[in-house]
Amino acid sequence: MSPARRFEDKAVPGSVYEPRSAAALGREFPYRLATVCYFEVQTDGTVLWGGGRESYDRAVAGESRLFAVWPGEWSSHLFLIDDLEVFARAVGIVYDPKWTGLAEHRHEVTWSIREEQPKSRGAYVTVDVRLDCGCEILELDTFAQHLRDQQGWEVATSGAWGGSGGKHHVRVRRKSLGS
Numbered sequence: 001m002s003p004a005r006r007f008e009d010k011a012v013p014g015s016v017y018e019p020r021s022a023a024a025l026g027r028e029f030p031y032r033l034a035t036v037c038y039f040e041v042q043t044d045g046t047v048l049w050g051g052g053r054e055s056y057d058r059a060v061a062g063e064s065r066l067f068a069v070w071p072g073e074w075s076s077h078l079f080l081i082d083d084l085e086v087f088a089r090a091v092g093i094v095y096d097p098k099w100t101g102l103a104e105h106r107h108e109v110t111w112s113i114r115e116e117q118p119k120s121r122g123a124y125v126t127v128d129v130r131l132d133c134g135c136e137i138l139e140l141d142t143f144a145q146h147l148r149d150q151q152g153w154e155v156a157t158s159g160a161w162g163g164s165g166g167k168h169h170v171r172v173r174r175k176s177l178g179s
């Protein structure tokens with residue numbers, strides 16, 4: 001058996017593998033998932049974890065390599081963060097409207113609370129949102145941040161959301177919606 005095999009889904013005890021490529025997964029790699037652990041291995045062997053701006057700068061400068069562990073239910077996987085530009089856009093170090101779908105402007109939002117059966121009495125409600133400014137929600141964290149700043153909404157970033165073509169639905173704390 002080769003000592004370093006690629007792309008194994010399950011680790012065989014006693015075997016070692018090369019990390020997988022995060023870039024190969026494109027947007028599917030969960031760069032912002034809170035349970036993803038980032039760590040860097042510097043050229044002198046120093047290991048640090050965190051994966052913030054400083055890690056990015058060192059990786060770009062070639063002083064370190066950046067890795068991430070993506071935990072799963074039954075096993076976890078090790079990835080090399082091999083496209084640092086994608087990483088920077090995904091975690092918000094670089095603001096890219098093409099990645100988030102959201103221009104840095106005041107969005108023109110038309111919205112309505114979706115009627116649910118039975119009528120929801122929870123703190124959060126599903127809100128149908130139309131973006132008349134031409135934006136698209138591709139990245140929920142950024143949309144939540146923009147709407148918090150612009151309209152005081154508390155958008156649930158862990159709840160269900162979806163939509164396309166400027167028409168979306170998100171979960172918003174009812175009290176934050178105002179009138």
Ligand SMILES: [Zn+2]
Nearest residue numbers: 103107133135
């Ligand atoms: Zn917009």
